Amino acid sequence: MIEFGVFGGGSWATALVKILTDNKLIVNWYLRRTEQAEAIQNAGSNPDYLNFVTLNTEYLQCSSQKQFVAQKSTIILFAVPSDGLSDLLIGFDRKWIHNKAVLSAVKGTVGEEHELPSAYISRQLIIPNNLQGILAGPCHAEEIGHRKKTYLTIGAVDPHWQQMLQACFSADYLDVRINADITGIEWAAIYKNVVGLVSGMAKGLRYGDNFIAVLVANALAELREVLRHMGSNAEILSSSYAGDLLVTAYSTHSRNRLFGEMIGRGYSVDKAKDAMNMVAEGYGATRGLYQTTRNFPLKLPILQTAYRVLFKYMPVLTEFKLLEQKLT
Numbered sequence: 001m002i003e004f005g006v007f008g009g010g011s012w013a014t015a016l017v018k019i020l021t022d023n024k025l026i027v028n029w030y031l032r033r034t035e036q037a038e039a040i041q042n043a044g045s046n047p048d049y050l051n052f053v054t055l056n057t058e059y060l061q062c063s064s065q066k067q068f069v070a071q072k073s074t075i076i077l078f079a080v081p082s083d084g085l086s087d088l089l090i091g092f093d094r095k096w097i098h099n100k101a102v103l104s105a106v107k108g109t110v111g112e113e114h115e116l117p118s119a120y121i122s123r124q125l126i127i128p129n130n131l132q133g134i135l136a137g138p139c140h141a142e143e144i145g146h147r148k149k150t151y152l153t154i155g156a157v158d159p160h161w162q163q164m165l166q167a168c169f170s171a172d173y174l175d176v177r178i179n180a181d182i183t184g185i186e187w188a189a190i191y192k193n194v195v196g197l198v199s200g201m202a203k204g205l206r207y208g209d210n211f212i213a214v215l216v217a218n219a220l221a222e223l224r225e226v227l228r229h230m231g232s233n234a235e236i237l238s239s240s241y242a243g244d245l246l247v248t249a250y251s252t253h254s255r256n257r258l259f260g261e262m263i264g265r266g267y268s269v270d271k272a273k274d275a276m277n278m279v280a281e282g283y284g285a286t287r288g289l290y291q292t293t294r295n296f297p298l299k300l301p302i303l304q305t306a307y308r309v310l311f312k313y314m315p316v317l318t319e320f321k322l323l324e325q326k327l328t
Helices: 011-022 034-043 066-072 082-088 117-125 141-145 159-169 182-204 209-229 239-250 255-264 269-275 281-293 301-311 316-326
Strands: 003-007 026-030 060-063 075-078 101-104 132-136 150-156 174-179
Touching: 003 011, 003 066, 011 026, 011 141, 011 159, 026 066, 034 060, 060 066, 082 117, 082 281, 101 117, 117 132, 117 182, 132 159, 132 182, 150 159, 150 182, 150 239, 159 174, 174 239, 182 209, 182 239, 182 255, 182 281, 182 301, 182 316, 209 239, 209 281, 209 301, 239 255, 255 269, 255 281, 281 301, 301 316
Parallel strands: 003 026, 003 075, 026 060, 075 101, 101 132, 150 174
Antiparallel strands: 132 150
């Protein structure tokens, strides 16, 4: 019998738990805070994130014990912010999940080495390639919560596991696609958060739709070059790549877009971070991607603009005036 062990208590984790329990799959859900675990189990909803979503507690067991969730489950699903992954795995015994499939829904780079989440998890827990996968795509948690039509992407190399996961996550409002390009999808998921930030900065600076359209068109070209240098020859005009970028750049649900908009409106980086009660993955993603690509023979003006504003504290309007001259 399939039992998912979900690690993470935010909006994204909540949306994924909703999908699985709606599909009558048993979910053992690890939540760091005992009070949150008890509240969800008792009320059938997450009081902190997506509290409008009703969860089927008949198929749900919440716990604040990592070992219980890991050992009881047959498939492990990590759905935490990238900067929380290393802390989550502290004290996580690889023996708990020996020979179990591991799925990452983490978007961002991890640690000072800026590792991809799948690579970090594989190294820490010794997960073979055929038992590892990722979950991505243009899929805001809020719209999944409202059962709006969504396309998810399962990244995995093993055909049997691809089909099994596709069945687990499919629903009348969910179209699940399969893609073996795990590395390319993860880098695309990182880069799109940078684009969301810069698009938000443009909106905060009162640039219009015409400019943002040019910005996004250039971002797609940047993404193609980044992926090629990362070893992916993906056709990016699909939901797994361009779709994820577009929704992050334009959607009002995008935390990265909101964070960037606050910067454009004059908030300092620190004040914008303090004002948000959810993690904007693009902040760390900008640093990780910049550090990873800085020695590549590439022109990445959008990424460089984000980095200079966020980490060099350059004036956002000055940087955008420079960016205007570099867009095509």
